[in-house]
Every structure is written in structure tokens, then in C-alpha cells.
Amino acid sequence: MTMRATECVMRMIHEEEHDLESYQSSIPRWCNGCGDNAILAAVQRLCRDEKLQPEKTVFVSGIGCSSRFPHYMKTYGFHSIHGRALPIAEGIKFTRPDLQVFVATGDGDCCSIGAAHWIHAIRYNMNMTVVLHDNHIYGLTKMQASPTSPAGLKSKTTPRGAYLEALNPLTVTLGVQNVSFVAQAVDWIPEVVYDILAAAFHHKGFSFVRIIQRCPEFLPQHLDPWLHDPNRNLLLTHENGITISPGLGRAYKNQRVHDPSDLDRAREIASSEDPIPVGILYRNPNIPCYEETRHSSELRTPGRIREGLEAELDKFTVWPQEKPGETRRAS
Amino acid sequence: MNETLASNRGSKAAPAARPAAKKKTAVTLTEHVVEIVSDSGEGAQRCGQSLGSIAARMGNGVWTVEIIPAEIQPPARSIEGASGNRIRLGAKRVSNGGNETDLVVAFNEQVLIGRVRAGELKPGCTILLESAWREHSDPKIAASYTETHDRLVTDGYKVIEIPMEQECRKHVSDPRRGKNMFALGMLCSIYSLDLQLAREQIVFAFGKKNESVVKSNITLLEAGYEWAEANLEFKYRIPAAPVKEPQIVVNGNTALALGVLASGMEVCAMYPITPATSASHYLSEAFESVGGIVHQAEDEIAACAFAIGASYAGKCAVTITSGPGYSLKQEAIGLAVMCEIPLVVVNVQRGGPSTGQPTKAEQGDLLTACFGSHGDAPKVVMAPATIEDCFYSIITARKIAETFNVVVVVLSDANLATSQQPFSRPQFADTWLAPPVDQSAVDEGTKPYDWDPVTGLARRLVPGQPHGMHTLTGLAHDRASRVAYNPEINEEAIRHRSLKIAALQKTLKAPPVFGGDSGDLLLIGWGSTKGAIEETVERLREEGHKVSSMHLTFLQPMPAGIKEIMQRFRRVMTIESNWCDRLEDAIIDETNRRYSALALMLRARYLVDIDCWSEVKGQPIKPGTIYRVIREKLEKERRKT
Numbered sequence: 015m016t017m018r019a020t021e022c023v024m025r026m027i028h029e030e031e032h033d034l035e036s037y038q039s040s041i042p043r044w045c046n047g048c049g050d051n052a053i054l055a056a057v058q059r060l061c062r063d064e065k066l067q068p069e070k071t072v073f074v075s076g077i078g079c080s081s082r083f084p085h086y087m088k089t090y091g092f093h094s095i096h097g098r099a100l101p102i103a104e105g106i107k108f109t110r111p112d113l114q115v116f117v118a119t120g121d122g123d124c125c126s127i128g129a130a131h132w133i134h135a136i137r138y139n140m141n142m143t144v145v146l147h148d149n150h151i152y153g154l155t156k157m158q159a160s161p162t163s164p165a166g167l168k169s170k171t172t173p174r175g176a177y178l179e180a181l182n183p184l185t186v187t188l189g190v191q192n193v194s195f196v197a198q199a200v201d202w203i204p205e206v207v208y209d210i211l212a213a214a215f216h217h218k219g220f221s222f223v224r225i226i227q228r229c230p231e232f233l234p235q236h237l238d239p240w241l242h243d244p245n246r247n248l249l250l251t252h253e254n255g256i257t258i259s260p261g262l263g264r265a266y267k268n269q270r271v272h273d274p275s276d277l278d279r280a281r282e283i284a285s286s287e288d289p290i291p292v293g294i295l296y297r298n299p300n301i302p303c304y305e306e307t308r309h310s311s312e313l314r315t316p317g318r319i320r321e322g323l324e325a326e327l328d329k330f331t332v333w334p335q336e337k338p339g340e341t342r343r344a345s
Numbered sequence: 346m347n348e349t350l351a352s353n354r355g356s357k358a359a360p361a362a363r364p365a366a367k368k369k370t371a372v373t374l375t376e377h378v379v380e381i382v383s384d385s386g387e388g389a390q391r392c393g394q395s396l397g398s399i400a401a402r403m404g405n406g407v408w409t410v411e412i413i414p415a416e417i418q419p420p421a422r423s424i425e426g427a428s429g430n431r432i433r434l435g436a437k438r439v440s441n442g443g444n445e446t447d448l449v450v451a452f453n454e455q456v457l458i459g460r461v462r463a464g465e466l467k468p469g470c471t472i473l474l475e476s477a478w479r480e481h482s483d484p485k486i487a488a489s490y491t492e493t494h495d496r497l498v499t500d501g502y503k504v505i506e507i508p509m510e511q512e513c514r515k516h517v518s519d520p521r522r523g524k525n526m527f528a529l530g531m532l533c534s535i536y537s538l539d540l541q542l543a544r545e546q547i548v549f550a551f552g553k554k555n556e557s558v559v560k561s562n563i564t565l566l567e568a569g570y571e572w573a574e575a576n577l578e579f580k581y582r583i584p585a586a587p588v589k590e591p592q593i594v595v596n597g598n599t600a601l602a603l604g605v606l607a608s609g610m611e612v613c614a615m616y617p618i619t620p621a622t623s624a625s626h627y628l629s630e631a632f633e634s635v636g637g638i639v640h641q642a643e644d645e646i647a648a649c650a651f652a653i654g655a656s657y658a659g660k661c662a663v664t665i666t667s668g669p670g671y672s673l674k675q676e677a678i679g680l681a682v683m684c685e686i687p688l689v690v691v692n693v694q695r696g697g698p699s700t701g702q703p704t705k706a707e708q709g710d711l712l713t714a715c716f717g718s719h720g721d722a723p724k725v726v727m728a729p730a731t732i733e734d735c736f737y738s739i740i741t742a743r744k745i746a747e748t749f750n751v752v753v754v755v756l757s758d759a760n761l762a763t764s765q766q767p768f769s770r771p772q773f774a775d776t777w778l779a780p781p782v783d784q785s786a787v788d789e790g791t792k793p794y795d796w797d798p799v800t801g802l803a804r805r806l807v808p809g810q811p812h813g814m815h816t817l818t819g820l821a822h823d824r825a826s827r828v829a830y831n832p833e834i835n836e837e838a839i840r841h842r843s844l845k846i847a848a849l850q851k852t853l854k855a856p857p858v859f860g861g862d863s864g865d866l867l868l869i870g871w872g873s874t875k876g877a878i879e880e881t882v883e884r885l886r887e888e889g890h891k892v893s894s895m896h897l898t899f900l901q902p903m904p905a906g907i908k909e910i911m912q913r914f915r916r917v918m919t920i921e922s923n924w925c926d927r928l929e930d931a932i933i934d935e936t937n938r939r940y941s942a943l944a945l946m947l948r949a950r951y952l953v954d955i956d957c958w959s960e961v962k963g964q965p966i967k968p969g970t971i972y973r974v975i976r977e978k979l980e981k982e983r984r985k986t
Contacts, residue, residue, distance in 0.1 A: 089814055
């Protein structure tokens with residue numbers, strides 16, 4: 015990449031303040047009360063606080079309500095096709111480690127049509143922040159059951175109730191080799207949404223954040239039990255995780271100290287659907303990132319390409335026969 | 346496995362060593378097709394490749410085709426386990442695999458049976474057969490051998506039994522290893538090839554291993570040479586024009602991979618699939634030395650999506666696949682078309698549909714390449730016709746993709762993928778390489794799709810460019826990449842994406858006509874059939890027929906001037922390796938006939954009554970087959986008039 019040598023200088027020049035508006039693009043077309051709005055607000059705040067250069071930041075998404083996300087960010091964005099946001103984001107991050115890459119995906123996009131990519135993205139552990147907007151329902155296509163819909167949930171495709179137990183995105187993610195960051199937030203506790211997104215952003219590796227969010231249009235009362243009863247939200251706290259402000263602590267008394275380096279405990283906590291665990295479940299900063307493992311540190315110059323090509327061609331070259339005594343070009 | 350060719354005759358004893366044939370005079374040939382077949386793992390491929398390289402260094406025309414068993418570890422002595430090489434040697438440049446085989450070296454009779462049944466051997470051809478099986482301790486094996494041997498003799502083949510293992514055992518303890526070099530030595534003698542070049546070839550091929558391996562292989566090579574000199578009654582010589590400039594000998598897949606390297610691309614994303622994968626195998630070895638990378642994705646879709654992401658944020662990337670993988674990539678290809686992201690997609694075609702014939706050649710993907718992906722998804726489709734083309738087509742494809750921000754599909758096939766043909770060593774040019782990624786600031790408000798009204802082209806904005814921020818979307822969008830809710834905008838975008846293809850077409854030259862500029866019949870082909878078609882045209886013209894051919898590299902868009910060329914001929918027909926209905930079938934007529942892919946496209950575009958002939962046997966079409974078809978057609982038409 016031609017930029018790499020000058021990157022430090024560029025970074026200094028560009029380390030300028032941006033206000034919230036600098037990251038705001040068009041007005042979101044999500045429904046009133048949709049949890050996506052809360053996530054967008056938190057992400058824009060994060061960009062401002064982290065002084066992200068808009069031109070060096072890319073939001074990638076697939077298809078679904080949540081995948082509209084990039085359109086509302088004034089950064090580079092790629093609203094792609096259903097289920098494929100992760101491999102596209104991987105291609106971007108791989109080629110351009112200098113870019114900050116975020117992925118916005120939904121429970122259908124990530125856990126259903128894109129499930130294969132999700133599993134492998136965890137293995138690649140590329141340095142990006144992935145936010146799973148999980149509202150337990152297909153919204154854009156108007157109310158079909160998703161893999162995270164709880165059994166019995168009535169939808170247009172499951173009029174007598176969802177037939178299967180819901181897939182748990184946390185246990186799935188925590189079960190994959192190379193997992194390095196897993197957290198969960200709920201849209202009704204915005205303060206924690208922000209703190210978790212900030213921690214995810216600072217983690218070097220594949221940061222997976224599931225945000226349970228409301229769909230006021232199709233499942234208006236679905237999450238009310240958790241909204242109305244703070245004790246059905248289990249806040250995970252730790253000095254290496256997130257800390258709770260006194261105000262929040264008074265409202266949400268169901269807390270548990272959890273060390274995010276403890277994978278076994280993380281898996282145990284993740285299996286609980288009720289109360290909903292909120293916080294950082296797992297963090298391991300020592301998993302290698304694919305883009306670093308695979309990347310050649312040397313600069314690609316025309317000279318180097320030429321040299322490499324000539325060396326390869328030498329291997330296959332049939333040289334003309336020369337007179338005895340003449341030296342043939344070594345291969 | 347001990348199958349036999351049915352025979353009524355009893356066995357006869359193995360001949361003793363033949364009388365020494367001293368002072369043989371070499372018969373001069375213009376060409377010969379040689380095969381070496383063995384069980385998998387006995388080294389026939391190495392033997393064949395080495396023979397090809399030695400002949401190429403002597404200045405002979407060479408076309409080598411791999412004979413590959415479909416299974417990884419097929420049972421020994423099995424028909425389907427035949428592994429080896431087929432080498433066509435010529436006095437002139439050889440452009441295709443040619444016709445049936447003239448001479449075979451077989452390490453057992455079972456692998457030979459498959460070749461006989463496939464009709465690959467010329468009637469009466471010479472067979473050099475390992476004779477050790479005749480005395481095998483298992484009576485079933487010995488009987489199978491004898492029966493097959495006798496049948497082949499009855500059928501008129503010139504079978505020469507050779508105690509290869511016995512001879513090798515004089516020099517090495519395990520003759521199964523190294524027998525291939527004995528065979529190579531025999532072939533050097535038979536074709537009067539320079540033994541010193543053969544020794545050098547062995548040093549080159551085994552140089553990485555230790556000295557003793559090289560030494561024992563050279564010993565066996567010399568033993569084979571001497572045995573053939575002393576015991577075989579015949580000797581050939583195929584005149585060669587010594588090469589003046591360095592040649593490279595690679596198969597089509599390696600040529601594609603070298604093209605990727607030379608094009609300045611940085612990312613190849615792939616998923617394993619036959620027969621495309623060997624290109625990625627080679628790239629995995631070589632690409633990193635120039636800072637490139639092969640990403641083996643979790644599936645074909647991810648490979649395409651990864652390449653799209655890489656292209657979007659940096660230089661144009663490539664994804665290499667074959668038919669089934671190509672089908673899977675369709676939605677992602679549509680995304681690249683919609684978002685105008687440059688992308689090179691290589692499809693090394695195999696037999697289809699579905700899993701089809703993974704190791705066999707077919708040209709069945711032309712229509713899906715041109716029209717695949719839903720909606721109006723115009724892309725560029727080009728097809729290399731030679732091994733050399735495989736190299737240069739990737740460089741061209743990368744350039745077109747980045748100049749026009751389009752998807753370029755390169756259609757190779759299993760024939761090119763596994764064939765070797767020497768070509769002039771490429772002379773590197775800086776202009777092959779992709780330019781550095783543009784990171785300069787743009788004016789505030791610059792639109793990512795500022796389509797030029799004439800060409801449809803727009804400057805691509807790459808992440809990192811200050812003030813260029815926008816969100817790409819697979820949804821219909823306007824010049825600013827905002828989602829289009831207005832019907833006019835959708836049509837405007839489709840129009841400009843289509844114009845880009847026309848803009849490219851304006852830069853293309855009409856393909857040259859091979860043979861005469863006008864005449865009775867014009868054959869049109871595309872892809873790997875070029876050599877066979879042109880060889881046929883040459884032969885027919887020598888006989889006085891006014892037949893010419895034209896070969897299309899660009900299938901979409903097609904260059905201007907094609908119609909004018911076609912109009913100079915009384916009849917036009919395509920020769921393709923994809924299905925067309927046969928008019929001799931009772932219910933097939935002009936109203937329901939499904940034409941071959943190129944014929945269909947040419948008929949639709951040029952309103953010319955184009956006929957087609959095709960063969961989909963999984964084997965490269967032989968020039969002799971085309972010759973017979975055309976002779977018949979010309980004869981029929983002569984009778985009609």
C-alpha cells in the first residue's frame with residue numbers, strides 16, 4: 015500500500031476534532047422506537063469521542079433493517095447483499111489495515127443466511143467491530159421468524175408459533191476457536207451500549223457485540239418483561255470489563271462480577287436467556303489477527319513484482335541450446 | 346483389478362529380448378502423439394512432462410495433456426486409475442492436442458485398456474508394454490495380462506513387450522520408483538532426442554532433492570536409452586527448428602496464476618474446486634514473494650465477497666473458480682456490477698450442469714458468464730484460446746476491470762488448465778501493473794457515480810480519500826449513491842452501466858480471419874478450440890476447400906466488424922464444446938433446436954443464419970473430428986447444388 019510509509023504523518027495531520035454532525039448523514043428511516051436508533055446514536059458518539067477520521071472509517075452491512083446503518087453514517091459505507099457483509103468487510107480490512115472497519119448486521123443476516131461467514135469470521139479474528147442488531151424477527155420483509163425468535167413466537171411464517179428453540183448467538187460465538195471478544199447489550203440501557211461499543215472498538219481483533227433491541231412494529235410487547243423488570247437484566251461488571259455508574263447500579267441491582275478472561279464462565283453465563291446477561295462476556299487480546307498473520311510486511315513496488323515474476327518465469331523457462339562452454343542463465 | 350479385452354485366442358510365450366537392431370535409420374516424421382500411462386504414483390506424469398520439456402528445448406512443437414484419474418488413490422492396475430501424459434510432438438508449432446495416439450508406453454495392461462476403450466489410440470499404433478506381469482505370481486494377473494496382450498495383437502496393435510522392471514532392477518532395488526526415467530530414456534532414443542538435455546532436465550526436476558536421487562535417475566535414463574538403442578527396431582526423428590528465444594513451458598492454470606502475479610493484483614480469493622484449484626496452488630507458493638496473497642475463503646460466495654471488499658478498498662482483486670463455484674458467486678457478481686467495483690472472475694470451465702465432469706473439458710458456461718446474475722448485469726467476458734493467452738488475458742482483464750469499473754469474466758477450461766505448450770518468455774512491462782491506490786482528496790460533494798453521458802464512466806472513489814465519503818449500495822441508486830426511489834434514476838443508472846460496455850467495445854478490433862478473407866465456409870470458435878479449428882482449416886485449404894475460421898477473444902462485448910466478415914462467406918458455423926440439438930434427432934427442427942452458446946449469441950445479434958456443431962464428450966475436440974464433420978458438410982452441400 016502506497017500510504018503505509020506516510021501513515022504516521024497523515025494520522026497527525028488528520029487528528030482533528032469532529033462534532034457529532036460530522037458523522038451524521040441522512041435522517042434514519044427506521045420506525046419510531048426502533049432499537050437501531052439507539053445503536054446509531056451510540057456509534058456516532060463513539061466516532062466523535064475516538065476522533066475517527068470519516069474518510070478512514072468504513073461501515074459494512076448486508077441486508078435487513080439494521081443493514082441500512084451505513085447510509086446514516088457520514089463515513090465510507092458499503093450496504094451490500096444479504097448475509098455477505100462479513101466477507102466483504104474482511105476483504106476491506108485485509109487490503110487496508112489502516113481503515114477502521116465496522117459491520118452492522120441483523121439476526122437474519124448474520125445468524126441465518128450469513129451463518130457460515132459468521133463462524134469463519136470469528137476464526138479469522140480480523141480487527142473489526144461487528145454489531146449484531148438482534149430483534150428476534152425479520153422486519154424488512156415484514157415479520158417472519160428469525161433464528162433467534164424464541165420457540166412459540168408467532169410470525170407470518172409461524173402463525174402457530176415458532177417451531178424451534180432459538181439459536182443463541184453468544185454461545186455459538188463463544189464456541190468457535192479463536193473467539194476474542196464477545197459482549198452483549200440491550201437497547202433499553204443506552205449507557206451500557208456505549209460502554210460496550212467503546213470496549214469493542216478498543217479490542218484488537220474480531221469484536222462481536224450482540225445488542226438485543228426492540229422491534230416496535232412487529233413485536234411491540236415482546237421484550238417488555240425485561241424492560242419492566244430490571245432484575246431480569248444481569249449486569250456483568252469487572253475492572254477488565256465494564257463498570258457501572260452509581261445511578262445505573264441503583265436501577266439495575268442484579269449484578270455479577272465476571273472476569274472477561276474466563277472463557278468457561280463466559281460460556282456458562284451466555285447460556286442464560288433469562289436473566290439477559292449484559293456486559294463483556296469474553297475478551298482475549300492475544301489471538302492473532304488474520305490480516306497481520308497473512309500480510310507481507312514489505313512494500314509492493316513495481317521493482318519487486320518484476321523481480322518476483324522473473325524468478326518465477328526462470329523456473330519454467332526452456333532456454334535455447336547454446337554452444338558448449340557457454341553459460342546458461344541459472345534457473 | 347483384472348479386466349481384459351475379450352479375446353478368443355490363447356496365450357503365447359513372452360518374446361525373449363529382441364535381436365539387437367543396430368544401425369537403425371531414423372524415420373523422419375512431421376508429428377507424433379505419444380502417451381505414457383501408469384498407475385497413479387508411478388511417475389508417468391513426470392516422465393511425460395520431462396519429455397515435453399526436452400523436446401521443447403530441442404525446438405519441437407509440443408502440446409502436453411495430463412491424463413488424470415478422478416480418484417485420489419485409485420486401486421492399482423485399474424482402468425479408471427490411468428494416470429499419465431499425452432504429448433504431441435511436432436516439427437512445427439503445435440496448437441492443440443491433436444488426434445489419436447501413435448505410440449504408448451504403458452506400465453500395466455489395465456491402464457491401457459481404458460485408453461483403448463476411450464478410443465484414444467490410433468488403430469495399429471505402437472504399444473510399449475511392461476512385460477513383468479506375464480510372469481506375475483498371481484495367476485489371475487498373469488492371465489489378464491496375457492489375454493489383453495493377445496487381444497491387442499489380434500486387433501492389430503503393434504505391441505512390444507519390454508522388461509522395464511527387470512532392466513531397472515539391475516540399477517536400483519525398487520524398480521517401481523524410477524521406472525519412469527527408464528521410459529524417458531527409451532523415448533529419447535525413439536525420438537532421437539538429445540540425451541544430454543534429458544540429463545539436464547532431470548537435474549532441473551530433481552535438483553531440490555539430494556544428489557543420489559538425481560544420480561540414480563540419470564542412470565535409469567541412460568539404461569532406458571541404451572536398451573532402446575539395442576533392442577528396438579525403429580527410431581524416429583521429428584525435425585526441430587531450434588528455438589532462438591527463451592520459451593516457458595507451463596499449463597494454462599499456471600499461466601493464469603503468472604498473469605495474476607504480473608498484473609499487479611494483490612489479492613486472489615478462492616475456494617477449492619477442480620479444475621481451477623491448481624492455479625491457486627501455484628499462486629499460494631509464488632504470490633507472497635511479490636507481496637500478494639491467496640485467501641482460501643470458507644465458501645465460493647465468501648471468496649467472491651472477499652475479493653469485492655479488497656477491490657473496493659484497494660486494487661482490483663481476482664477470484665478463481667469453476668462452474669459450480671461460478672454459479673454460487675452470481676449474486677455477489679451482480680453486486681460488483683451494481684456498485685461498479687472492478688473485479689476479475691476466472692472460471693476454469695468443466696463439464697456441467699451440476700457436479701458434471703469435474704476433470705473434463707467443456708465450454709458450457711458462456712451464456713451464464715454473459716447473462717448470469719439477475720436483472721441487467723452487464724459484464725465483460727473474454728476467453729483465452731491458448732496457454733499463452735491465459736497469461737496475457739489476466740493482465741488485460743485487470744486493466745479493463747479498473748479502467749471501466751466492471752466485472753471481467755475470464756473463461757478458461759479444463760483443456761487449457763491441464764495442457765502445456767511452450768511460448769515465448771514474457772517480457773515484463775511496467776504498464777501491466779495496477780496503478781497505486783488513489784488516496785488523494787477530492788472536492789467536497791464529489792459524486793461516486795458521476796457518469797459520463799457518453800461513456801458511462803465515473804471516477805471510482807476509494808476509502809481513505811478525504812471528502813469522498815459515500816455509501817455504496819446494491820440498491821438502485823443515483824449519482825451520489827443515494828437509494829433511488831425515483832423510477833427515472835433507476836433507468837439512468839442502468840443506462841450508464843450498459844454504456845460502459847459499449848465504450849469498451851469501441852476500443853476493440855475485429856478478430857483476424859484465419860485462411861482466406863472470403864469463401865464457402867467460415868468456422869467460428871472461442872476458447873481452447875482455436876488450435877484444433879485452425880489446424881482443420883489449414884488441412885481443408887490444402888485440399889482446395891474455401892474454408893476459413895475466426896476466433897473470438899471477446900464474447901461480451903463483441904468487437905465491431907464481425908457481421909461484415911461473416912457476410913463474406915456463403916455459410917457460417919460455430920464449433921463449440923457445449924450442447925446443441927442434433928437435427929438428425931426426430932423431433933428436432935429449426936423451431937425447437939437449441940443452438941450452441943456462441944451460435945445463439947451470434948444469431949441473435951447479427952441476424953445471420955449460423956449453424957453450429959458441437960461435441961461434449963469431456964475431451965478436447967480433435968482436429969480430425971472437425972475435419973470429418975466439415976468434409977461431410979461440404980460434401981452434402983456439393984450434392985445439393
